[in-house]
Amino acid sequence: MHADNLPLLYCFFSLWRTDAHSGHLYLPDDLTPEEQQELENIRRRKQELLEDIQRLKNEIAEVTSEIENLGSTEERKNMQRNKQVAMGRKKFNMDPKKGIQFLIENDLLKNTSDDIAQFLYKGEGLNKTAIGDYLGERDDFNIKVLQAFVELHEFTDLNLVQALRQFLWSFRLPGEAQKIDRMMETFAQRYCHCNPGVFQSTDTCYILSFAIIMLNTSLHNPNVKDKPTVERFISMNRGINDGGDLPEDLLRNLYESIKNEPFKIPEDDGNDLTHTFFNPDREGWLLKLGGRVKTWKRRWFILTDNCLYYFEYTTDKEPRGIIPLENLSIKEVEDKKPNCFELFIPDSKDQVIKACKTEADGRVVEGNHTFYRISAPTAEEKEDWMKSIKAAISRDPFYEMLAARKKKVSSMKRH
Secondary structure, eight states, rough: OOGGHHHHHHHHHHHHHTTTTTEEEEETTOOOOOHHHHHHHHHHHHHHHHHHHHHHHHHHHHHHHHHHHHHHHHHHHHHHHHHHHHHHHHHHHHHHHHHHHHHHTTSSSSSHHHHHHHHHHHHHHHOOHHHHHHHHHOOOOHHHHHHHHHTTOTTTTTTTTHHHHHHHHHOHHHOOHHHHHHHHHHHHHHHHHSSSTSSHHHHHHHHHHHHHHHHHHHHHHHOOOOOOOOOHHHHHTTTTTTTOOOOOHHHHHHHHHHHHHHOOOSSSSSHHHHHHHSSEEEEEEEEESSSSSOOEEEEEEEETTTTEEESSTOOOOOOOOOEEEEEEEEEEEEOOSSEEEEOTTTTTSSSOOOOOOOTTOEEEEEEEEEEEEEESHHHHHHHHHHHHHHOOBBBHHHHHHHHHHHHHHHHHOOO
């Protein structure tokens, strides 16, 4: 169309209208055929443009919807995964094997010793006693996990105390002697691998590691009155380096390190009373005969973690007394009180049982019982308590294991 016709075209636009019901286009009657054709072309282009715009809008809406759906789907997947991981950790803390199985079945953990070791080493949200229990199992697969777990620790250029601090903070040592033996054996092998030439053999590292753990207990346990000197520590460890002595400077440095800073032991379950008493093996009211003053007192007893705790009231947050059940025996006894039983040290009538109690002024002192005599309300409860306590009595593994290893070293030396 010629440019001279544009004003006329604008006039036509102003007259252009459609019927509201039919949508038909009405045009002025006095248009020339050329002008009508031009207007028809414009109408068609406009319609095509509107269709293109609508198509673009539809495409944008579709892409936007896909993005939103993708985001919400990923978010839901992550939320579901995090929820399952949290559930797996809870299951692990209650039953380590079932927790690991749950995580594997839900594709949250690979069924390999390396992957499980990484999971335990990171330890996020995991109970350190549960980690120790799992690592201490003698199943072949668990032993592989233990080896992989220990290999994640880097002990290069650390002295033995520093390495033990790192190792013993990553889990809580279990109570069973065989489990401790496997774990400390694996530790000694790893330490010697990272620090070749420091010790003549892994046996030396193993024995000295236990000597350090026992030194830590002796120096920092308030119930131990006779604190070992550095000279005694050196003397205790003579001849353990394949028959030879370790350098005195090394032993003095290890002693001073422990004396200045005790081991930090994970407190997520053993020293936290909330966890300790949350799920006891047994609890109930019993009568206890006093140590110095032979009077019977009613106490609330809780049996858990191989210890017998007693409280004055069930609402007390801290126990009045703690009786570790290591190396004790139990037997029925006759007394004026009915349903009595007794805790004692076998083959040692006059030795005071290792225990502690809280005095009225709040001081924690050593117990003075050579035996604990306890009366249950009924004969049935007496039998149940005795059965539960027998199952909880343990033997302190450290001294026996240390003696066995020293015997092995001296035997090898003779041959």
